[in-house]
Amino acid sequence: MIPYKHEPFTDFSLEENQKLMQEGFNIVSEYLGEEYPLIINGERIMTDKKKDTYNPANTEEVVGKISQATQEHANQAMEAAKERFETWRKVAPEVRADVLFKAAAIIRDRKFEFTALLIKEAGKPWKEADADTAEAIDFLEYYGRQMLKIKDGEPVESRPGEYNQFDYIPLGVGFVVSPWNFALAIMAGTTAAAVVTGNTVLLKPSSLASAVSYKFVEVMEEAGLPAGVINYVPGSSRDIGDYIVEHKDTRFISFTGSRDVGVRIYEKAAIVQEGQVNLKRVIAEMGGKDTIVVDASADLELAAQAIVDSAFGFSGQKCSACSRVIALEDIHDELLEKVKEKTTKLTVGDPVNQSNMMGPVIDQASIDKIKEYIEIGKKEGKLEAGGTTDENKGHFVHPTVFSGLKHNDRLMQEEIFGPVVGFTTAKDFTQAIEYANDTDYGLTGAVITKNREHIEQAREDFMVGNLYFNRNCTGAIVGYQPFGGFKMSGTDSKAGGPDYLILHMQGRTSSEMLKRY
Numbered sequence: 001m002i003p004y005k006h007e008p009f010t011d012f013s014l015e016e017n018q019k020l021m022q023e024g025f026n027i028v029s030e031y032l033g034e035e036y037p038l039i040i041n042g043e044r045i046m047t048d049k050k051k052d053t054y055n056p057a058n059t060e061e062v063v064g065k066i067s068q069a070t071q072e073h074a075n076q077a078m079e080a081a082k083e084r085f086e087t088w089r090k091v092a093p094e095v096r097a098d099v100l101f102k103a104a105a106i107i108r109d110r111k112f113e114f115t116a117l118l119i120k121e122a123g124k125p126w127k128e129a130d131a132d133t134a135e136a137i138d139f140l141e142y143y144g145r146q147m148l149k150i151k152d153g154e155p156v157e158s159r160p161g162e163y164n165q166f167d168y169i170p171l172g173v174g175f176v177v178s179p180w181n182f183a184l185a186i187m188a189g190t191t192a193a194a195v196v197t198g199n200t201v202l203l204k205p206s207s208l209a210s211a212v213s214y215k216f217v218e219v220m221e222e223a224g225l226p227a228g229v230i231n232y233v234p235g236s237s238r239d240i241g242d243y244i245v246e247h248k249d250t251r252f253i254s255f256t257g258s259r260d261v262g263v264r265i266y267e268k269a270a271i272v273q274e275g276q277v278n279l280k281r282v283i284a285e286m287g288g289k290d291t292i293v294v295d296a297s298a299d300l301e302l303a304a305q306a307i308v309d310s311a312f313g314f315s316g317q318k319c320s321a322c323s324r325v326i327a328l329e330d331i332h333d334e335l336l337e338k339v340k341e342k343t344t345k346l347t348v349g350d351p352v353n354q355s356n357m358m359g360p361v362i363d364q365a366s367i368d369k370i371k372e373y374i375e376i377g378k379k380e381g382k383l384e385a386g387g388t389t390d391e392n393k394g395h396f397v398h399p400t401v402f403s404g405l406k407h408n409d410r411l412m413q414e415e416i417f418g419p420v421v422g423f424t425t426a427k428d429f430t431q432a433i434e435y436a437n438d439t440d441y442g443l444t445g446a447v448i449t450k451n452r453e454h455i456e457q458a459r460e461d462f463m464v465g466n467l468y469f470n471r472n473c474t475g476a477i478v479g480y481q482p483f484g485g486f487k488m489s490g491t492d493s494k495a496g497g498p499d500y501l502i503l504h505m506q507g508r509t510s511s512e513m514l515k516r517y
C-alpha cells in the first residue's frame with residue numbers, strides 16, 4: 001500500500017492544464033441539461049417530478065434535471081439498503097477499501113471533467129473547483145487506508161484461558177445529507193466513510209448541485225460497489241428529509257449543512273419511533289462564524305492576504321470562511337488599508353473564465369440574504385469596500401468589507417455565507433481571544449502573529465475545532481488537518497481524521513473461554 005499523500009492541486013498557469021480544463025468543459029457541455037434518475041438498488045427510476053440545477057453564473061443554463069424522490073421511493077430505498085446491509089457488512093474490509101481506491105483512480109482520470117462540472121453547477125472558480133475534486137479523491141484514498149487500519153479492532157488483554165477481542169462493526173442503514181458548497185468532496189467523503197465501514201446508505205444531495213453527486217454514484221458503481229449500497233434519492237427536504245430522519249430503520253444520519261437544519265435533524269433523530277430498536281446516531285457538521293485575529297507583531301502583508309483569501313475564496317461560501325477580523329488597535333488601520341487594497345483588485349465574473357478570481361453566489365435566496373446583511377452592516381459599521389451586486393445574468397456579489405463593528409454586532413455573530421467580512425478592534429491579545437470566542441460557533445480560526453506566547457495562549461484558549469497560525473482559516477487537507485468544529489458548528493467530529501470512521505461503527509467485545517468444551 002502506497003502511503004497516503006494528498007492529491008496535488010493543478011497548476012493552471014501551465015498551458016497544458018488549461019487545455020485539459022477546456023476538454024473538461026467540452027465533456028460537460030455534452031451532457032448539460034440532461035435528465036437524471038434516482039438510483040434504488042441499482043435500478044434507474046426517472047420520476048415525472050424534476051428539479052433543475054442551474055449555473056449560478058448564468059441562470060438560464062440548466063445543468064441537470066433531477067428526478068425527485070417521494071416517500072414511497074424512500075421506503076423502497078430503505079428496504080433495498082436494509083437487505084443489502086446483510087451482505088455488505090460481511091464483505092471483507094479490504095474489498096470495501098478497494099472500491100474506494102478504484103473510485104479515486106476513476107475520478108483522478110476524469111479530474112478535469114468533475115472540476116468543470118463543479119464550475120458549472122456550483123459556480124466555483126477553477127482553483128476552488130480543482131480543490132473540491134482533489135478533496136474527493138483524498139477522502140476516498142484516506143478512508144480506504146483508515147479502514148485497513150481499524151479492520152481488526154484494537155488489542156485488548158486476555159486472562160489465561162480466555163480470548164478477548166474488541167472490534168468495530170458497522171451500524172446499519174445511514175442517511176447521508178450533503179451541502180451544495182462542496183458538492184463533490186463532502187458528499188463523496190461522507191458517503192465513502194459510511195460505506196467503507198460496511199454500512200449501506202440513502203444519499204440525499206443538495207438540490208442546488210445534484211448532478212455531480214449522480215456522477216459520483218456512477219463512479220462508485222464502476223468501481224465495483226454492489227447495487228443497494230448507495231441508494232441515490234435526491235428530493236425535497238419537505239417531502240423526504242424529515243421522513244427519512246424519522247424512519248424507524250434509519251440507524252445513523254451523517255449531515256453537513258447549516259446550523260438550523262442540523263439542529264432540527266438532531267432533535268428529530270432523538271425521538272424514538274414506534275418499532276425503532278436503536279437510538280440514532282447523528283454526525284452533524286454545521287456552520288461557522290470564523291475569526292482571524294491579528295496582533296501587533298504580525299506580518300501585515302501576510303495577514304491581509306490571509307484575510308482576503310479566507311473571506312473571499314469561493315465568495316465566502318465556506319463554513320470555514322473568515323467573516324470576522326479582530327485586529328489589535330495599534331495595527332488596525334494599516335491592516336484595514338491593506339485588505340481594502342487587495343479586495344478592490346479582485347475580479348468577479350463567470351468562473352468559466354480562469355481570470356475571474358470570484359464567481360457567483362449559489363442562488364437568489366443567498367444573494368437576497370447577503371444583501372440584507374450588507375444593509376445591516378451599513379447600520380452597524382462603516383462600508384469600506386464592495387457592498388454591491390450584479391444580478392443581470394447570475395448571482396454576483398462584490399467582495400465587501402466593513403469596519404467599525406462591535407464584536408457582538410449581528411454582522412459579527414450570524415453566518416452570512418457570502419463575501420462579507422467585518423473588522424473590529426481589541427485592546428490586547430487576551431481581549432482579542434475573548435472576542436474571537438464570543439460566538440455560538442467554533443469551527444475555524446486563525447492567529448497572525450510572530451509572538452510565541454500568543455501562539456501558545458491561543459492554542460489553550462481559542463475554542464475552535466481548526467486553529468491555524470500565520471495562514472488562512474480555510475483549506476483543510478484530508479489526513480493533514482482533520483476538519484470539524486465545536487459548539488454550534490457540529491458534533492465535534494473530524495472529517496478526514498483518524499477517528500472519523502469509527503463514528504460510523506460500534507465497538508463489539510467478544511470473549512471466548514478456551515479449553516472448556
Ligand SMILES: NC(=O)c1ccc[n+]([C@@H]2O[C@H](COP(=O)([O-])OP(=O)(O)OC[C@H]3O[C@@H](n4cnc5c(N)ncnc54)[C@H](O)[C@@H]3O)[C@@H](O)[C@H]2O)c1
Pocket residue numbers: 177178179180181182186204205206207237238240241242245256257258259261262264265285286287288318319320415417443483484485489490
Ligand atoms: N462544518 C462543515 O464541515 C460544513 C461544510 C460545508 C457546509 N457547511 C455549512 O452548510 C451550510 C451551507 O450548505 P447548505 O446551504 O446546503 O445547507 P442546508 O442546511 O440548507 O442544507 C444542507 C442539506 O440538508 C438538506 N436538508 C434541508 N432540510 C432538511 C431536512 N429537514 N431533512 C433532511 N435534510 C434536509 C438540504 O437539502 C441539503 O442537502 C452553511 O451553513 C455551511 O457553514 C458546514
Ligand SMILES: N[C@@H](CCC=O)C(=O)O
Pocket residue numbers: 181182317318319320473474475476477483
Ligand atoms: N473543509 C473546508 C471547508 C468546508 C466547509 O464549507 C475548509 O477547510 O475550508
